[in-house]
Amino acid sequence: MHRSVDEITGSKRLRRMRRDDWSRRLVRENDLTVSDLIWPIFLIEGQDAVEPIDAMPGVERLTVDRAIAAAQRARELGIPAIATFPNIPIEKRDRTGSHSLDADNLINHATRAIKAAVPDIGIITDAALDPFTDHGHDGVLEGGIIVNDESVEKIAKAAVGQAMAGADIIAPSDMMDGRVGAIRDALDDAGFQDVAIMSYATKFASAYYGPYREAIGTAGVLKGDKKTYYIDPANTDEAMRETEADLLEGADMVMVKPGLPYLDICRRVKDTFQVPTFAYQVSGEYAMIEAAAANGWLDGERVMMESLLAFKRAGCDGILTYFAPRAAEILQEKG
Numbered sequence: 001m002h003r004s005v006d007e008i009t010g011s012k013r014l015r016r017m018r019r020d021d022w023s024r025r026l027v028r029e030n031d032l033t034v035s036d037l038i039w040p041i042f043l044i045e046g047q048d049a050v051e052p053i054d055a056m057p058g059v060e061r062l063t064v065d066r067a068i069a070a071a072q073r074a075r076e077l078g079i080p081a082i083a084t085f086p087n088i089p090i091e092k093r094d095r096t097g098s099h100s101l102d103a104d105n106l107i108n109h110a111t112r113a114i115k116a117a118v119p120d121i122g123i124i125t126d127a128a129l130d131p132f133t134d135h136g137h138d139g140v141l142e143g144g145i146i147v148n149d150e151s152v153e154k155i156a157k158a159a160v161g162q163a164m165a166g167a168d169i170i171a172p173s174d175m176m177d178g179r180v181g182a183i184r185d186a187l188d189d190a191g192f193q194d195v196a197i198m199s200y201a202t203k204f205a206s207a208y209y210g211p212y213r214e215a216i217g218t219a220g221v222l223k224g225d226k227k228t229y230y231i232d233p234a235n236t237d238e239a240m241r242e243t244e245a246d247l248l249e250g251a252d253m254v255m256v257k258p259g260l261p262y263l264d265i266c267r268r269v270k271d272t273f274q275v276p277t278f279a280y281q282v283s284g285e286y287a288m289i290e291a292a293a294a295n296g297w298l299d300g301e302r303v304m305m306e307s308l309l310a311f312k313r314a315g316c317d318g319i320l321t322y323f324a325p326r327a328a329e330i331l332q333e334k335g
């Protein structure tokens with residue numbers, strides 16, 4: 001017996017709601033808005049200068065005055081927050097990352113200047129030591145080992161310095177055990193109860209960070225890899241344990257990093273913990289889309305917007321993305 005298409009589908013004609021633009025909009029489950037975007041920017045010392053980053057076409061390192069202009073642009077576009085990452089001159093880096101504790105280092109100098117010029121934008125700073133160490137690791141290196149507790153002590157102190165400079169959110173990207181609790185205690189002791197923590201709760205030992213290491217100048221100096229402190233890309237239960245630990249230690253928001261290859265983690269974090277969940281669409285993800293677009297192999301703009309929407313669908317509340325200003329412009333045009 002042969003059944004007609006009509007008998008098989010019955011009333012389940014899912015294409016009905018896809019027919020018109022108005023009906024597609026009406027049944028749309030997820031939307032990307034400018035309020036979902038966090039813009040990571042790279043800093044360099046000096047005045048009125050920008051430096052291109054080979055593996056990240058369209059992204060530049062900015063001197064602090066240029067970073068102020070970027071923050072103003074973000075503010076005008078309605079982007080809620082920026083995240084700063086410094087490229088520290090090599091002569092200021094050492095084994096323990098001591099310059100991270102300098103009240104007037106590049107991160108803190110930028111935070112003060114941006115806060116003064118653009119007070120109503122959120123500033124997120126990273127307390128990991130990698131921009132400041134001469135070996136490129138996120139913590140203190142001793143006898144070939146990244147020593148956990150000594151690193152945590154330094155990271156918590158660096159976080160307090162960042163809060164003193166005016167950072168709104170401390171985002172530790174280092175993956176040392178216990179660093180969220182230590183940062184929370186240190187912030188509270190110093191009177192910064194209102195400074196929040198966005199933990200890089202599930203940061204994987206990923207090859208997608210390559211272009212970032214060029215951007216902050218750790219590519220050439222990094223000794224070995226980060227597998228002894230970042231999560232194995234094969235693991236998802238471990239990612240849940242990390243997230244739970246960070247929440248218990250006081251994280252206000254959690255992050256999954258990288259982004260697109262780890263959407264399963266985003267969904268699982270959101271479903272398990274129901275807390276503010278963010279993804280970092282990292283440098284390598286940006287580079288892949290840009291490279292394909294530059295070759296004419298992909299429609300870069302559409303892939304950018306689709307990739308950002310995918311994070312929303314996976315349960316994320318927001319996305320750190322180098323595309324933030326471009327996506328915001330497109331969203332603004334759409335009105």
Ligand code: PBG
Nearest residue numbers: 128130138173208209212282283
């Ligand atoms: C390290 C750090 C990394 C990124 C931000 N902070 C990874 C790394 O160098 O191992 C990656 C960001 C990106 O790739 O866009 N603390």
